[in-house]
Amino acid sequence: GENVEQHPSTLSVQEGDSAVIKCTYSDSASNYFPWYKQELGKGPQLIIDIRSNVGEKKDQRIAVTLNKTAKHFSLHITETQPEDSAVYFCAASRPPVGTGANSKLTFGKGITLSVRP
Amino acid sequence: NAGVMQNPRHLVRRRGQEARLRCSPMKGHSHVYWYRQLPEEGLKFMVYLQKENIIDESGMPKERFSAEFPKEGPSILRIQQVVRGDSAAYFCASSPPGLGYEQYFGPGTRLTVT
Numbered sequence: 001g002e003n004v005e006q007h008p009s010t011l012s013v014q015e016g017d018s019a020v021i022k023c024t025y026s027d028s029a030s031n032y033f034p035w036y037k038q039e040l041g042k043g044p045q046l047i048i049d050i051r052s053n054v055g056e057k058k059d060q061r062i063a064v065t066l067n068k069t070a071k072h073f074s075l076h077i078t079e080t081q082p083e084d085s086a087v088y089f090c091a092a093s094r095p096p097v098g099t100g101a102n103s104k105l106t107f108g109k110g111i112t113l114s115v116r117p
Numbered sequence: 118n119a120g121v122m123q124n125p126r127h128l129v130r131r132r133g134q135e136a137r138l139r140c141s142p143m144k145g146h147s148h149v150y151w152y153r154q155l156p157e158e159g160l161k162f163m164v165y166l167q168k169e170n171i172i173d174e175s176g177m178p179k180e181r182f183s184a185e186f187p188k189e190g191p192s193i194l195r196i197q198q199v200v201r202g203d204s205a206a207y208f209c210a211s212s213p214p215g216l217g218y219e220q221y222f223g224p225g226t227r228l229t230v231t
Contacts, residue, residue, distance in 0.1 A: 006159075032218045043121075043208055043222040044160065051218070089159055093218065102148055102212055104173055105220060107159035 002027040004092050006108030013080050015117050021075040023090035023108050030092040033073045034105070035064060038087045048075070080115045087112050119144065121211050121223035129229045130199050138194040138226045142211030148172075149192040150220060151184060154206040166192060199230045 003026040013019045025033075031052040036044035050057045050064045050073065057064050066073040077084055091105040122141040130136050142149050148167055152160040162176040166186035177184065181199075186192040196203055206227050210220040 004159075034219070036222070043123075043224045046219060046221060049219065091160075101167075101215060102165065102218060102220075104150065104162040104165055104176070105152075105160075106162065107152075109157075109159045 002030060002092055002094070002106040004090060004106050004108040006090055006111055008111060009109070010112045010114070012114040012116060015080060015082060015115050017080055019075075019077045019080050019084070019113055019115075021077075021088055021090070021111050021113070022072060023074070023092075024070075024072045025092045025106075026071065027092065027094060028068075028071065029094045031095055032093045032103075033064070033066060034091050035062075035075050036089045036091065036107075038089065038110070044089060077113075080113075082115050082117050085113055085115045121146075121209055121221055123207075123209050123223040123226050125226060126224060127227050127229070129231060131231050132200055133198050136196040136199050136203070136228055138196075138207050138209075138228070140192040140194070140209030140211075140223060142192070142209075143213075143221055145213060146211035146221075147214045148212045149186050150210045150212075151192075151194050152208045152210065152222075154208060154225075156205075160208060163194070196228075199228075201230050204228055204230045 034049035038044045061078045063076040087110045089110045091107045093103040096103045150165045151163040154160045164184045165173040181197045183195045206225045208225045210222045
């Protein structure tokens with residue numbers, strides 16, 4: 001089955017600097033890669049996603065890049081702010097099979113991002 | 118537009134009791150997923166349901182765990198005869214009908230087994 005690994009496990013940056021979080025996946029059939037932000041005591045919040053037919057996607061201060069050949073994808077946060085401090089999870093899923101219109105997500109273990117004011 | 122709703126938010130059960138976790142998907146969403154999160158871990162898939170159908174239960178433990186998503190009402194994750202190892206945060210996600218991929222998560226139910 002799919003295995004998603006995330007590294008590093010913790011990251012500390014100065015406010016205003018950029019943060020880059022990397023993930024690798026093992027299943028070459030995976031074609032959807034979302035990123036979630038989870039704050040303490042809350043559920044994961046979808047912040048950006050990318051499908052395998054594109055290499056990069058950007059939304060304001062957040063961008064995601066995908067390298068299908070190397071099977072890794074990265075989250076880039078520019079001009080970091082203290083409110084960006086949270087746990088970030090990457091995930092991957094394959095195309096749906098059978099009667100389902102969707103597929104399960106396989107998550108990495110998460111990275112704790114700390115933005116120092 | 119309300120998001121995914123889960124209740125209760127916190128649930129305490131003694132070993133051997135039953136736990137029932139409820140999930141109401143976002144309005145218009147017909148797909149529901151349950152994930153479990155252990156402390157310091159990522160989320161692990163348990164089950165994927167559509168109305169009245171279990172699509173993928175490959176992550177569900179073989180015993181004591183069951184899930185349903187009836188035609189009317191919320192999705193229910195049921196854990197019978199709970200043990201301490203069941204203590205975790207249980208998250209429900211939903212997605213719209215059709216070939217969509219985005220899954221939107223609820224706030225979770227934190228189950229503690231004493």
